[in-house]
Amino acid sequence: MEKLTIEQTVVTSKQKIGNTTLKEPWLIRLILTTISLLFLLIFLVLPLVTIFITAFKKGLDVYIASITEPDALSAIKLTLLVAVIAVPINTLFGIAAAWAITKFNFRGKNLLTTLIDLPFAVSPVIAGLVFILLFGAEGLFGDLLSNYNVQIIFSLPGIILASLFVTVPFVARELIPLMQTQGTQEEEASISLGAGALTTFLKVTLPNIKWGLLYGVILCNARVMGEFGAVSVVSGHIRGLTNTMPLHIEVLYNEYQFSAAFAVASLMSLLALFTIIIKNIIEWRTKQ
Amino acid sequence: MTTTFFHKKRLTVLPGFKLSIGFTLLYLSILILLPLSMLFWNTMQLSWHDFIKIISDSRVVASYKLTFGTSFLAAIINVFFGTIIAWVLVRYDFVGKKLMDGLVDLPFALPTAVAGIALTALYAPNGWIGNLFPFKIAFTPIGIIIALTFIGLPFVVRTVQPVLQNFSTESEEASASLGANRWKTFIKVIFPELIPAILTGFTLAFSRALGEYGSVVFIAGNMPMKTEITPLLIMTKLEQYDYPGATAIAIVLLISSFMILLIMNIIQWLANRKYSV
Structure with a gap:
């Protein structure tokens, strides 16, 4: 009896409240929406518009010339080369780390997760500096490397190492929460039925994590291609040789070649927009 | 065993x-x-004496103050506007909402150097926004705060947003049926639930800002003692082949970042204890 009356009271009071008291007055809603839109417009839309307008300010010819001159082309090539090497390595690492952390129980798991996230708390400049301390001329392995005529700093291996350092967490961070919610039952069933380890991974695990994996890979790629601070420290800024696209933009900008700087910047902005679009497609896919 | x-x-x-x-x-x-x-x-x-001498040099101390001050203010701005944006994106409907929601990730995806030159072009004295103001924005600490706000925005929005999305309206209904007005419901019922997410967002934005380099160097002006951030000072020392100097300053910055993460985790833990019933 008593329970029923409580429920009745709740129902009637809910009807009384309706929707009006659960929403803010329309004026408040208008103000909050306007504040948000203005903030996003000023901080996100305007910078993006500025990039494209400045890039095309001197016309299409200058734009095309800026992105096809030899130094720009070699910067684009180097950036793609670094991404082609660094992204698969950190993807492989992300899968291995997520597999160990989510499919098994062991002590020190939290420590390991913290360790994977560590690069997020390290300034990109420091990420570059530590490799100079290791492999630079005065570094720990400096003499050894010069004896064998191997160059890491101010050349491609250094750029790759710095890029790997800053993007270590990207794939692992996407996969760990995803694989945690999926548990181990499906894989255990597959193994019990006699499937091999590789088959189980490819046929059972991979289909379950493919969208999360793709998202992690795309974020990792965007950061590798766009990394500035860490790469700036180890690259040595040799034009046409060790300048990636972001470093090339800096050089052009400091030489007051604004149109050319923004032309290359517009290419990188397209990459960013592409990354965001893929992210939204993946989110839409996983909701389905 | x-x-x-x-x-x-x-x-x-x-x-x-x-x-x-x-x-x-x-x-x-x-x-x-x-x-x-x-x-x-x-x-x-390094000897202890040399280490202290390097890290307490007036130019270095000025860079710490600038880096911590601007990072803190930018994170506070992001907490305020980021929470409002997350609220509006979850609770209200308007034209272009999907587009705005997607754009929030732009600072994650856009290379920092690109963000840096775009913001500098906008806020320079002859830029679209810069020429609206009677005082200088770019090449002053205000410019640094703007770049750091840009970099940190998604951290707050993307941590608060899912909490709001999963928030059950039942407790709001209960609060309203007990006679609380909307503002009281927000302060007493909704806001406490958001505190852990807001703190996490603040911490992520703050620690990212401390080490940020690419978006800041273009807009900062990089005047020693005035607009020179710590990561840039490390870079300058490196270019002068002053490795001990760069390393000593770097270790102070690194330990500070770790300390902030640690302190915020402790606060988070205390907040969770206080508000979990």
Whole structure:
């Protein structure tokens, strides 16, 4: 009896409240929406518009010339080369780390997760500096490397190492929460039925994590291609040789070649927009 | 029955533990731990006197103050506007909402150098926004705060947004049916639930801002004592081949970042205890 009356009271009071008291007055809603839109417009839309307008300010010819001159082309090539090497390595690492952390129980798991996230708390400049301390001329392995005529700093291996350092967490961070919610039952069933380890991974695990994996890979790629601070420290800024696209933009900008700087910047902005679009497609896919 | 670190506790039929944990640990040791330990190793080569002398130099101290001050203010701005944006994106409907929601990730995806030159062009004295103001924005600490706000925005929005999305309206209904007005419901019922997410967002934005380099160097003006951030000072020392100097300053910055993460985790833990019923 008593329970029923409580429920009745709740129902009637809910009807009384309706929707009006659960929403803010329309004026408040208008103000909050306007504040948000203005903030996003000023901080996100305007910078993006500025990039494209400045890039095309001197016309299409200058734009095309800026992105096809030899130094720009070699910067684009180097950036793609670094991404082609660094992204698969950190993807492989992300899968291995997520597999160990989510499919098994062991002590020190939290420590390991913290360790994977560590690069997020390290300034990109420091990420570059530590490799100079290791492999630079005065570094720990400096003499050894010069004896064998191997160059890491101010050349491609250094750029790759710095890029790997800053993007270590990207794939692992996407996969760990995803694989945690999926548990181990499906894989255990597959193994019990006699499937091999590789088959189980490819046929059972991979289909379950493919969208999360793709998202992690795309974020990792965007950061590798766009990394500035860490790469700036180890690259040595040799034009046409060790300048990636972001470093090339800096050089052009400091030489007051604004149109050319923004032309290359517009290419990188397209990459960013592409990354965001893929992210939204993946989110839409996983909701389905 | 003692289990050592990184040893499997329970038997499972799944394969690949030794391979995956072995690769993970080896990779992290070579790529993260060994390089970072160089920072401590090289600092230990310095005498205590020299170390203190480097890190307490007036130009270095000015850079700490600037870096911490601007990072803190930018994170506060992001907490305020980021929470409003998350609220509006979850609770209201308007034209272009999907587009705005997607754009919030732009600072994650846009290379920092690109963000840096775009913001500088906008806020320079002759830029679209810069020429609206009677005082200088770019090449002053205000410009640094703007760049750091740009970089930190998604951290707050993307941590608060999912909490609001999963928030059950039942407690709001209960609060309203008990006679609380909307503002009281927000302050007493909704806001306490958001505090952990807001703190996490603040911490992420703050610690990212402390180390940020690419988006800031273009807009900052980089005047020693005035607009020179700590990461840039490390870079300057490196370019002068002053490795001990760069290393000593770097270790102070690194330890500060770790301390902030630690302190915020403790606050988070206390807040969780206080508000969990």
